[in-house]
Amino acid sequence: MTPTLRWLVWLAVLIGLWSVALEWEQEVARLKPEKQKLEQIRQREGSALQSVDWKAQELLARHAQIAWLDRLPEVSQVGIFRAEAMETISDLCGRLDASCQIASMGETQARGPTATTQGATANNLNELKGLVSTTLRITVGLSGNKLLPLMQEIEQGKVLRKIERFTVRSGRAELIVKIFGLESNVARGERAAALRHIEQITLASSSIAAENARPSSAGAAR
Amino acid sequence: MLHQNYLFNPDGADLRLQATGKLVLPSWLTRLRMIVPRGLCTFHRIRCTGVPQLKLRSFARLQAQALSPFVTHGCAAVRQGAWLHLWIWDSALESEFALKHRTAGNFSVLPQSLYARTAPDGVTANSHAGSKGVEWLLWKDKLLQDSLWFRQAPSQEEWSTLLVNAPELTGLGWPTTVPINNKSIQAAAAQPWARNLVPRAGGQISLNWNSFVPALLSVASLGLLGWSASLFSQKVSYEQAIASLTQNQEQRLAELEPLQQSRQQAQRVIDWVRTAQALLPTQTTHELISDLAPVITRQGLVVREIDLNPPTVQATLTAPGGGSPRLTAVLGALESRPYIYDARFVDVTGVSGFKFSWRLREPVAPATTAGEAP
Numbered sequence: 001m002t003p004t005l006r007w008l009v010w011l012a013v014l015i016g017l018w019s020v021a022l023e024w025e026q027e028v029a030r031l032k033p034e035k036q037k038l039e040q041i042r043q044r045e046g047s048a049l050q051s052v053d054w055k056a057q058e059l060l061a062r063h064a065q066i067a068w069l070d071r072l073p074e075v076s077q078v079g080i081f082r083a084e085a086m087e088t089i090s091d092l093c094g095r096l097d098a099s100c101q102i103a104s105m106g107e108t109q110a111r112g113p114t115a116t117t118q119g120a121t122a123n124n125l126n127e128l129k130g131l132v133s134t135t136l137r138i139t140v141g142l143s144g145n146k147l148l149p150l151m152q153e154i155e156q157g158k159v160l161r162k163i164e165r166f167t168v169r170s171g172r173a174e175l176i177v178k179i180f181g182l183e184s185n186v187a188r189g190e191r192a193a194a195l196r197h198i199e200q201i202t203l204a205s206s207s208i209a210a211e212n213a214r215p216s217s218a219g220a221a222r
Numbered sequence: 223m224l225h226q227n228y229l230f231n232p233d234g235a236d237l238r239l240q241a242t243g244k245l246v247l248p249s250w251l252t253r254l255r256m257i258v259p260r261g262l263c264t265f266h267r268i269r270c271t272g273v274p275q276l277k278l279r280s281f282a283r284l285q286a287q288a289l290s291p292f293v294t295h296g297c298a299a300v301r302q303g304a305w306l307h308l309w310i311w312d313s314a315l316e317s318e319f320a321l322k323h324r325t326a327g328n329f330s331v332l333p334q335s336l337y338a339r340t341a342p343d344g345v346t347a348n349s350h351a352g353s354k355g356v357e358w359l360l361w362k363d364k365l366l367q368d369s370l371w372f373r374q375a376p377s378q379e380e381w382s383t384l385l386v387n388a389p390e391l392t393g394l395g396w397p398t399t400v401p402i403n404n405k406s407i408q409a410a411a412a413q414p415w416a417r418n419l420v421p422r423a424g425g426q427i428s429l430n431w432n433s434f435v436p437a438l439l440s441v442a443s444l445g446l447l448g449w450s451a452s453l454f455s456q457k458v459s460y461e462q463a464i465a466s467l468t469q470n471q472e473q474r475l476a477e478l479e480p481l482q483q484s485r486q487q488a489q490r491v492i493d494w495v496r497t498a499q500a501l502l503p504t505q506t507t508h509e510l511i512s513d514l515a516p517v518i519t520r521q522g523l524v525v526r527e528i529d530l531n532p533p534t535v536q537a538t539l540t541a542p543g544g545g546s547p548r549l550t551a552v553l554g555a556l557e558s559r560p561y562i563y564d565a566r567f568v569d570v571t572g573v574s575g576f577k578f579s580w581r582l583r584e585p586v587a588p589a590t591t592a593g594e595a596p
Contacts, residue, residue: 058488151508
């Protein structure tokens with residue numbers, strides 16, 4: 001084998017190795033971003049869950065839920081709920097010394113995914129489970145400047161009420177008021193669950209606080 | 223350095239001159255150089271005023287051809303100022319050198335004179351233990367004036383006789399007394415003091431390909447092997463990392479499960495609270511009436527009728543004095559409220575009733591936090 005031929009063979013081997021190395025380089029260029037992406041996903045998953053104190057958020061949300069449950073009366077029988085609503089408004093008018101005429105409008109509606117009471121079939125998932133509502137028409141005279149206090153009492157009272165329509169005509173005001181309640185079994189279940197979770201979270205956080213405080217107090221005693 | 227210098231010896235083996243530079247390359251990377259002893263050269267000094275630089279090489283070749291006493295010759299030329307120094311030797315010496323060193327003409331040739339010590343003025347001597355005789359070089363203003371070679375350094379008498387027989391030497395500036403005695407002969411320089419203008423034909427290739435190509439291939443192989451090894455190790459490490467990340471996914475999910483459950487639980491309650499909040503309007507009716515009342519009374523108007531059926535509000539306003547309100551002022555005052563838009567005058571009802579209509583803007587829902595209570 002002449003030296004030139006030997007050099008050519010050597011060069012051919014080098015070119016072959018070079019082509020293999022180029023393939024490896026392409027593979028490295030492909031694998032590097034893939035690995036970084038996987039690591040970022042892993043990191044993001046962890047940080048997304050750990051960055052928010054979900055226990056504290058749940059505790060706050062449970063307190064807010066109980067406050068809302070306090071504004072939604074428990075409804076065991078729809079007729080009684082409507083009668084109570086009318087009586088409450090009537091008492092309110094009496095307390096404010098306003099001459100009111102109260103009438104019920106339409107049927108009492110029960111909504112929510114598991115509503116079984118009566119009325120329209122609930123298919124709106126955005127509505128509260130077991131929500132019951134009834135609508136009243138209140139007619140009030142404008143004399144005596146009782147209208148605004150009455151509206152304020154209706155909207156800011158303990159029970160959740162909403163003025164859906166307000167009309168003033170011929171010296172009389174007419175208010176269409178919707179009053180909300182919650183089926184008693186749903187309300188009790190939600191309240192019990194909320195209280196149970198609040199207790200669990202409070203206990204867990206206090207035990208963690210005690211664990212954290214123990215080494216420092218031991219150190220102080222020593 | 224870059225050359226292996228051999229002083230040609232017509233009577234035996236050539237004498238290798240040791241390189242003295244800081245950087246000494248291995249012999250297989252250096253080029254062979256033949257140094258012709260001054261005793262085997264003839265020296266000529268030719269005026270070259272007016273010869274362009276580009277034509278100087280051809281000029282030197284032509285002069286060498288004209289002055290050469292040999293049938294075939296080799297030559298070296300150096301330009302200094304207006305003079306061209308020309309050394310001519312028999313090319314049979316180069317063939318003999320090639321035979322001795324088994325080279326195929328890949329060597330350069332320089333005369334021994336170019337390895338002499340230089341001086342600004344005066345005479346320097348050039349001699350080497352491997353060659354016979356001694357060379358005297360005459361310098362003036364750092365330029366070579368003349369070169370003489372003697373089999374033995376002449377005595378004063380011989381020198382005087384030479385000057386008498388060759389008066390042009392005195393004209394060139396040679397001193398009348400013997401300029402150098404044998405004791406003051408200096409060692410040869412390591413590098414030539416000038417560049418040869420006429421390189422030997424066929425001696426241009428300066429690399430020894432037989433050694434250089436394998437060296438180049440070896441370096442390339444080593445570099446390629448290193449690069450390939452680095453790439454392969456990177457590839458393997460990435461593959462292992464990806465495999466471990468994928469395999470640990472289930473374990474990771476199990477670790478995050480309690481957090482995930484807490485999040486779902488909290489999210490469910492937050493959604494419940496948001497849905498409850500949506501039952502109430504963001505602005506209650508009595509707040510709306512309390513806010514609108516001063517706007518209307520400021521225009522000197524009284525509300526005769528109003529129908530508030532969100533988002534539409536219709537109101538019949540009347541002026542107590544019986545006049546008509548300024549529509550632009552009323553509409554401007556209404557639309558100055560941020561929650562009112564599309565305010566317009568509808569028609570006149572009765573004698574003094576002016577019916578207006580407007581719409582209530584759906585307020586942008588604020589970002590609800592978990593802690594919002596009614």
